[in-house]
Structures are given as structure tokens and as C-alpha cells.
Amino acid sequence: MAADLTRRSAADLAQALRSGEVSSVEVTQAHLDRIAAVDGAVHAFLHVSTEDALATARDVDARRAAGEELPALAGVPVAVKDVVVTKGMPTTAGSRILSGWVPPYDATLVERLRAAGMPILGKTNMDEFAMGSSTEHSAYGDTHNPWDLDRIPGGSGGGSAAAVAAFEAPLAIGTDTGGSIRQPGAVTGTVGVKPTYGGVSRYGLIALASSLDQAGPVTRTVLDSALLHEVIGGHDPRDSTSLAEPLPDVVGAARLGLTGDLTGVRVGVVRELDGEGYQAGVRDRFEESLDLLRGAGAEVVEVSCPHFDYALAAYYLILPSEASSNLAKFDGMRFGLRVEPTDGPATAERVMGATRGAGFGDEVKRRIILGTYALSAGYYDAYYGSAQKVRTLIQRDFAAAFEQVDVLVSPTAPTTAFKLGEKLDDPLAMYLNDVATIPANLAGVPGMSVPNGLVDGLPVGFQILAPARADDRLYRVGAALETLLEQRWGGPLLAQAPELPTAAPEGSQP
Amino acid sequence: MSTISREEVARLAALARIDLSEAELTRLAGELDVIVESVAKVSEIATADVPATSHPLPLTNVFRDDVPVEPLPVADVLAGAPAAEDGRFLVPQILEED
Numbered sequence: 107m108a109a110d111l112t113r114r115s116a117a118d119l120a121q122a123l124r125s126g127e128v129s130s131v132e133v134t135q136a137h138l139d140r141i142a143a144v145d146g147a148v149h150a151f152l153h154v155s156t157e158d159a160l161a162t163a164r165d166v167d168a169r170r171a172a173g174e175e176l177p178a179l180a181g182v183p184v185a186v187k188d189v190v191v192t193k194g195m196p197t198t199a200g201s202r203i204l205s206g207w208v209p210p211y212d213a214t215l216v217e218r219l220r221a222a223g224m225p226i227l228g229k230t231n232m233d234e235f236a237m238g239s240s241t242e243h244s245a246y247g248d249t250h251n252p253w254d255l256d257r258i259p260g261g262s263g264g265g266s267a268a269a270v271a272a273f274e275a276p277l278a279i280g281t282d283t284g285g286s287i288r289q290p291g292a293v294t295g296t297v298g299v300k301p302t303y304g305g306v307s308r309y310g311l312i313a314l315a316s317s318l319d320q321a322g323p324v325t326r327t328v329l330d331s332a333l334l335h336e337v338i339g340g341h342d343p344r345d346s347t348s349l350a351e352p353l354p355d356v357v358g359a360a361r362l363g364l365t366g367d368l369t370g371v372r373v374g375v376v377r378e379l380d381g382e383g384y385q386a387g388v389r390d391r392f393e394e395s396l397d398l399l400r401g402a403g404a405e406v407v408e409v410s411c412p413h414f415d416y417a418l419a420a421y422y423l424i425l426p427s428e429a430s431s432n433l434a435k436f437d438g439m440r441f442g443l444r445v446e447p448t449d450g451p452a453t454a455e456r457v458m459g460a461t462r463g464a465g466f467g468d469e470v471k472r473r474i475i476l477g478t479y480a481l482s483a484g485y486y487d488a489y490y491g492s493a494q495k496v497r498t499l500i501q502r503d504f505a506a507a508f509e510q511v512d513v514l515v516s517p518t519a520p521t522t523a524f525k526l527g528e529k530l531d532d533p534l535a536m537y538l539n540d541v542a543t544i545p546a547n548l549a550g551v552p553g554m555s556v557p558n559g560l561v562d563g564l565p566v567g568f569q570i571l572a573p574a575r576a577d578d579r580l581y582r583v584g585a586a587l588e589t590l591l592e593q594r595w596g597g598p599l600l601a602q603a604p605e606l607p608t609a610a611p612e613g614s615q616p
Numbered sequence: 617m618s619t620i621s622r623e624e625v626a627r628l629a630a631l632a633r634i635d636l637s638e639a640e641l642t643r644l645a646g647e648l649d650v651i652v653e654s655v656a657k658v659s660e661i662a663t664a665d666v667p668a669t670s671h672p673l674p675l676t677n678v679f680r681d682d683v684p685v686e687p688l689p690v691a692d693v694l695a696g697a698p699a700a701e702d703g704r705f706l707v708p709q710i711l712e713e714d
Contacts, residue, residue: 550672
């Protein structure tokens with residue numbers, strides 16, 4: 107019974123809770139038991155909030171028993187990436203500098219999860235301050251890919267993707283600055299969505315690059331992503347970049363897509379995101395998925411976005427610049443770590459240097475130095491300014507492409523999951539993971555990764571991009587592709603994942 | 617051959633208030649060429665006639681009503697501070713004395 111509950115989709119669980127088949131306490135406990143059994147091997151979680159989750163579950167069960175009308179996902183548990191602040195629950199962003207910090211407030215999206223009656227299972231591992239594509243830059247150890255524990259789960263949100271792929275949570279929250287929701291989705295066989303910039307409030311997200319960051323759903327099915335998107339999305343007056351318009355009907359679009367019919371939908375294959383650097387198997391799966399879309403009635407054409415070739419270079423300039431500014435607040439004065447210099451006077455300035463020297467990891471230091479350089483007097487226009495011009499050109503590419511087609515598609519990541527440690531000493535090779543996902547962040551458009559098969563036993567993802575504010579298109583096309591692929595596979599892709607080694611249940615004797 | 621010198625990295629680290637070890641300075645000096653290469657790449661197309669985009673979806677004059685709300689409890693905020701005294705953050709000496 108308990109094992110069955112963790113395998114079910116959030117939509118199924120919500121239905122079972124509504125019908126009284128199961129209680130939220132049972133569902134939540136089943137996931138806590140699964141975490142206890144497998145997280146020793148996966149290490150998706152930095153903190154498990156057992157008491158908080160069960161308290162929410164009990165409350166929801168009591169309200170349901172009293173006949174109260176509850177939100178759609180009430181009682182369905184969720185895991186939250188550790189870059190999102192949670193009142194009363196430790197939040198570290200994967201950094202030593204925030205070790206043990208307990209925020210005094212909730213992010214807007216966390217308030218919405220709580221208001222929806224969703225038990226929060228805990229906080230998931232990530233690259234420090236979301237800088238990375240493998241979760242190896244966490245100060246708290248690596249997360250392991252449930253498909254092969256020797257491999258990376260992607261990053262920066264490897265913890266959220268691995269938690270969902272390992273059936274430790276039906277739903278999770280991720281954040282995506284250059285692909286940190288979509289690339290982990292691709293390499294773990296899960297669904298990940300980066301909404302339109304401004305579609306989900308950034309209030310309470312520990313900022314990496316404010317003009318690129320966006321939070322979104324991490325799930326096992328497209329419909330589940332839509333349901334979670336609906337909970338966390340929508341206008342927030344506390345985020346001045348939050349969009350005022352109501353969210354499009356993403357749940358309706360997902361349900362429409364599940365019919366498997368895409369008649370009249372125009373799909374554009376981005377020429378610049380398919381070719382050199384893409385593993386042969388990744389391209390094979392991509393071509394097969396295109397055939398399925400054609401079979402469903404979609405019109406598939408090739409489009410060119412010539413400036414996408416410059417996206418990575420622009421990203422190298424914009425991200426470190428914004429990050430170096432955002433991370434200035436970690437100064438050892440008001441929260442987190444404080445380290446005093448070993449000799450000389452302990453002035454505020456010297457304490458700040460010592461604290462940041464000891465509290466930040468290598469990749470964070472590297473990017474702060476890069477950003478400080480790019481923003482230095484005399485370089486600002488040539489560096490940050492030029493990169494911003496590239497953003498304009500990439501937006502124009504998207505605008506021109508979306509005049510011809512409804513959605514754009516590409517492989518999500520150029521390769522399957524690599525081995526832990528394999529690219530750690532080669533930052534450039536690491537960054538290439540995000541070559542297909544970065545343009546969406548630069549332009550603010552929404553993107554989704556849907557699992558579309560295996561290569562040598564490892565999952566790959568199919569990326570769908572839509573115009574800004576048209577997130578519903580992702581869900582229609584994504585759900586259609588998912589349903590057609592599952593007909594071929596005879597079930598979800600994750601049903602093919604190997605069984606994980608489990609720890610003995612607590613209290614059992616050897 | 618690195619285009620950003622070890623001395624330059626030390627200057628940037630001082631600006632960014634990060635104490636770096638000798639080994640870190642040397643390693644970082646070798647890793648910063650990516651930025652020079654990126655600048656060369658974007659300069660190919662970032663011509664004078666292209667306007668810059670600072671935020672993906674331009675919004676101007678975002679206002680909200682100025683409604684007073686309860687501030688966070690002082691005790692909750694100070695609970696996360698490295699040091700506190702009399703309801704305030706306790707910080708190191710700001711100015712060096714002669």
C-alpha cells in the first residue's frame with residue numbers, strides 16, 4: 107500500500123484524497139518512509155520536515171472530514187528547493203555561508219503551497235546558490251541520479267528532480283536561471299517547467315541573477331506540473347516584476363493535450379539547437395518524438411534563430427554580473443556565518459572578507475570575481491551592456507520564429523547524465539549542458555522538458571518553448587507527446603528505472 | 617597564457633570582499649579567460665544600433681498601494697544573526713582607529 111502511494115501521480119493522489127480512499131497523513135507518511143528508505147543513497151534532501159509535514163496533513167484531513175471545500179492539491183505533499191525561503195525550516199541555498207539559518211518568513215510561493223494545504227516534506231539539495239549543472243557544487247555533498255547512482259542528477263536543482271524521480275515526493279519546486287529546472291528534468295526522466303518570467307513570484311527566492319531567475323514545477327507528469335503551476339503562479343504585489351495578467355489555463359491545456367491530438371499546431375525545430383555537441387542517441391530520440399508529433403497532426407517545420415549561438419557568451423556576462431551584486435548581502439552581519447580574521451583588527455570590512463572567503467565555495471567565488479570584473483569601472487558598457495544587446499537580438503529571433511510557429515522544440519540537454527566528478531574541473535564543459543535552455547531565460551519565454559526516452563539506459567528530455575505568457579501551449583504539446591510516448595512504452599518512463607537500494611526501516615533488527 | 621593577471625584577481629577579490637588564498641588566486645587567474653572570450657563573441661553582434669534589454673518583459677512604473685503591514689518580529693529576525701544585543705544586530709567595529 108505504502109509503496110503504491112509513492113508511485114502515484116499528484117493528480118491521482120488528489121482524487122484519492124477527495125474520494126476518501128486515503129488520508130493525507132497516510133500519503134505524507136508513505137513519502138516520509140520512502141525518504142527514510144532511499145535518501146541515504148540518493149541524498150536529494152538537505153532537510154526533512156517530518157513534523158511540519160504531518161501537522162499540515164492532519165489539519166487537511168480534519169478539515170476534509172468536517173466537510174470543508176479544499177483546494178485541488180490539498181493533502182498532496184511537495185518538496186521545495188533549498189533556495190526558496192521557508193519560515194521555521196532551515197534554508198541554506200546549498201551554501202556553507204547560510205548553514206543553520208532559519209528564515210523568519212515564507213516566500214510567496216511557499217505561502218501559496220501552505221494555503222493550498224500541501225504538506226512540505228523538506229528542502230532539496232542544489233548547487234551552491236544555484237550555480238552549476240550537476241549539484242556537485244553543493245556544500246552539503248552530491249545528489250545521486252536515481253537511474254545510476256554514479257551519475258549526476260543535473261543541476262542546479264538536482265535534489266528536486268532526484269526526489270521526484272526516486273518517488274520520494276510526487277511534486278517539487280525548482281528554480282531555473284539558465285536551465286536548472288529543465289536540464290535536471292531531462293537527465294532524471296522527469297517533467298520540469300520554467301514559466302514565463304514574472305509568472306511565478308520571486309519574493310523569497312534567494313536571488314542568483316534577478317533578470318533570469320524563475321521558479322517552477324518539477325513533477326513526473328505534465329498534468330501534475332500544470333496543477334502545481336496553478337497553485338504557485340499569478341500576480342504578487344511584493345515582486346515588482348510579477349505579471350499582472352491572470353495565468354493562462356494550464357490545467358485545461360494539459361487535459362486537452364492528453365487527448366493526443368495536435369491537429370493544426372505548428373512546431374518549429376530550432377536549427378541552431380541540434381547538431382554538433384549533441385549525443386547521437388539524444389538526436390535519435392528527438393527525431394522519434396518529432397515523428398510522433400507529426401502523427402498527432404502537428405505541422406513540423408525548421409526555423410532559424412541565428413543569435414542563439416551567442417546566448418552562452420551573453421549568459422557568461424550577465425549571470426556573474428547580477429550574481430556578484432546579489433551575493434553582496436552575504437556579509438556576515440545580519441544572518442548566517444560570521445568568521446573573524448585570524449590576525450589583525452576584526453573590523454567589519456575584514457570580517458566580511460574572512461566570512462566570504464570561508465563561506466563561499468569555489469564556483470561561487472569564481473563567478474563573483476567574474477561579475478566584479480565585468481561590472482568594474484570602464485568595462486560596464488563593453489561587457490554587461492553588450493550582453494544586454496544580445497538579449498534584444500535573441501528576443502527578436504524568438505519573435506520572428508513565433509510568427510511562423512506556435513512552439514519551438516529542441517533536445518533539452520545535449521547529453522545524458524555524466525558521471526559524478528567527470529566535468530568538475532572543466533567549467534566550460536559544465537556550462538555546455540545549458541546551451542539549449544539558456545535562450546529562454548535571456549528572452550523570458552516559458553520552457554518545459556518532457557522525458558522522451560532512454561539512451562543506453564539513461565533518460566533524455568524534449569524541450570518545448572512558447573511565447574511569453576503562452577505557457578498553456580507548453581502543456582498542450584507536452585501532454586500530447588507524453589501520452590503518445592507512454593502508449594509506446596506501455597507506461598511511464600520511470601517505471602523502467604532500476605530499483606533503489608533501501609535502508610532497513612527504523613527500529614528493525616538486523 | 618592568461619589575460620587577467622594574478623594581481624588583477626587580487627584587486628577584484630578585494631573589491632568583492634572575499635579573502636582568497638595564494639592557491640585560489642593562482643587558479644582563478646587561469647580560469648577567467650572565459651570572460652574575455654565571451655566579450656569577443658558578443659561584440660561580433662552587439663553593434664551600436666541594437667538597443668539593450670535589461671529585463672525580459674518590460675514593465676514600467678509598477679506601483680502598489682502604500683499600506684502599512686506588520687513587520688517581522690524583531691526576535692525572529694535576530695535569531696538568525698551571528699550576534700545581537702539589546703534588540704539590534706551586533707556588528708564588528710566599522711571604522712579603524714588610528
